[in-house]
Amino acid sequence: MSGPASVLDLVQSHRITAVIYAAAKLNLAEAIRDESKSVSELASAVSADENALRRLLIGLTTIGLCRRAEGDRFAMTDLGLQLGETADPSFKDWILFEGEMLTQSWSGLVDSVRTGKTATQLRGEGDDRYAASGNAPEANRRFNAAMVSLTRSIVPKIVAAHDFAAARLVMDLGGGNGELIGSVLQHNPHLEGVVLDLARCEASARAHFERLGIADRCRFVAGSFFEEVPSGADTIVMKSILHNWNDDRCRIILRNCRNALPSGGTLIVIERIMPERATTDPRDRSCVMSDLNMLRGPGGCERTEAEYRKLAGSAGFAFVRTTDIGSFSLVQLRKSGD
Ligand SMILES: C[S@@+](CC[C@H](N)C(=O)[O-])C[C@H]1O[C@@H](n2cnc3c(N)ncnc32)[C@H](O)[C@@H]1O
Numbered sequence: 001m002s003g004p005a006s007v008l009d010l011v012q013s014h015r016i017t018a019v020i021y022a023a024a025k026l027n028l029a030e031a032i033r034d035e036s037k038s039v040s041e042l043a044s045a046v047s048a049d050e051n052a053l054r055r056l057l058i059g060l061t062t063i064g065l066c067r068r069a070e071g072d073r074f075a076m077t078d079l080g081l082q083l084g085e086t087a088d089p090s091f092k093d094w095i096l097f098e099g100e101m102l103t104q105s106w107s108g109l110v111d112s113v114r115t116g117k118t119a120t121q122l123r124g125e126g127d128d129r130y131a132a133s134g135n136a137p138e139a140n141r142r143f144n145a146a147m148v149s150l151t152r153s154i155v156p157k158i159v160a161a162h163d164f165a166a167a168r169l170v171m172d173l174g175g176g177n178g179e180l181i182g183s184v185l186q187h188n189p190h191l192e193g194v195v196l197d198l199a200r201c202e203a204s205a206r207a208h209f210e211r212l213g214i215a216d217r218c219r220f221v222a223g224s225f226f227e228e229v230p231s232g233a234d235t236i237v238m239k240s241i242l243h244n245w246n247d248d249r250c251r252i253i254l255r256n257c258r259n260a261l262p263s264g265g266t267l268i269v270i271e272r273i274m275p276e277r278a279t280t281d282p283r284d285r286s287c288v289m290s291d292l293n294m295l296r297g298p299g300g301c302e303r304t305e306a307e308y309r310k311l312a313g314s315a316g317f318a319f320v321r322t323t324d325i326g327s328f329s330l331v332q333l334r335k336s337g338d
Pocket residue numbers: 130147148151173174175176177179196197198201223224225226238239240241244
C-alpha cells in the first residue's frame with residue numbers, strides 16, 4: 001500500500017481479496033496467458049457475463065494484476081500471472097484457500113479477541129485444530145495445497161541460506177506434502193530425507209517424492225510430533241510449525257526433537273519473526289496479520305527472535321544464528337547439554 005490510506009480504504013480491503021479470488025476461481029490467468037485477449041473472447045473462455053467480466057478486469061487493473069491493452073483487450077501483469085496454476089511462483093492455491101476458508105474464519109475474529117480462544121475452541125471442538133479437522137478431507141486438501149504454494153515460493157531462499165553439506169539424514173517435521181524436503185534433497189544429492197506428519201499427508205507426499213525422482217532416499221513417517229519424533233536424523237527442519245502452538249505445546253515438540261537428535265544435532269526453525277515494535281511497514285503488517293491468523297486458527301502466535309531463543313533454550317537447544325530470508329527467517333539451533 002503506498003502512502004497513508006483512509007479508514008474507508010482500509011476497511012474495504014476484503015473487496016480486493018474478493019476480486020483476486022474471483023479472478024483465480026474463473027481461471028483468468030490461464031485464459032489470458034502471455035498475450036492480451038478481448039473481453040468477448042475471455043467471457044466465452046471462462047463462462048462469464050461479458051459486461052461483468054470487463055468490470056472485474058478493470059478492477060484487476062486498479063490493483064496492478066491486469067493491464068488494459070488496445071481496444072477492449074486485457075493482459076495479465078507479471079504479478080497477475082502468479083494467479084495461474086502453473087506459474088512460478090503460483091499463489092493460486094493460497095488465493096483459493098484465502099477466499100474460501102480464511103475469509104470465513106476471520107469474520108469471527110472479534111469472538112477470538114473477546115475470549116482469547118480459537119475458532120475450533122469456540123465451536124467446542126477441542127484445542128487441536130489439526131486433530132479437529134481430521135475428517136474434512138476437502139478442507140485438508142485445500143489447506144495442504146495452499147501451504148505448498150507458500151512454501152514453494154521461499155524454498156530457493158531456504159536452500160541458499162543453509163549449507164546441508166555436513167548433514168546426512170534430514171527430517172522435515174510437520175513437512176506436509178514434502179515440498180521443502182523435496183527441494184532440499186534435489187539440491188543435495190548426498191542427503192537422505194524423511195517427513196514426519198499426520199497420515200493424511202502421506203499419499204500426496206509419496207506422490208511428490210516419486211515425481212521428483214527421490215523416492216529411493218526420502219521416506220514418509222505418519223505420526224504425531226506430540227507423541228514421539230523418531231531418531232536417526234542429524235538435522236531436523238520445521239517450517240511454520242512452532243507458530244501454530246502455544247509455548248507449552250512447543251516445548252513438547254522441541255523436547256521430542258531433542259530426544260531424537262544425536263549430541264550436537266542441528267534444529268532449523270523457519271518462521272516469520274515478530275518485530276519488537278510493529279510499525280506500518282508492510283513486512284511488520286504481514287507478520288502481525290499472520291499472528292492474528294494464529295490466534296483465530298490453530299491457537300499459536302508469531303514470536304520475536306528473543307522469544308524463539310528463550311523457548312528453544314528452555315527445551316535444551318543453544319542458539320547458533322538467525323538468517324533473514326525475506327518474509328521468513330531461518331533460526332539455527334544446536335542440541336546442547338549432553
Ligand atoms: C502450517 S502447516 C506447515 C506445513 C509445512 N511445514 C510447510 O511449511 O509447508 C503445519 C503442518 O503440521 C502438521 N501437523 C499438525 N499437527 C501435527 C502433529 N501432531 N504431528 C505431526 N504433524 C502435525 C500438519 O499436518 C501440517 O502439515
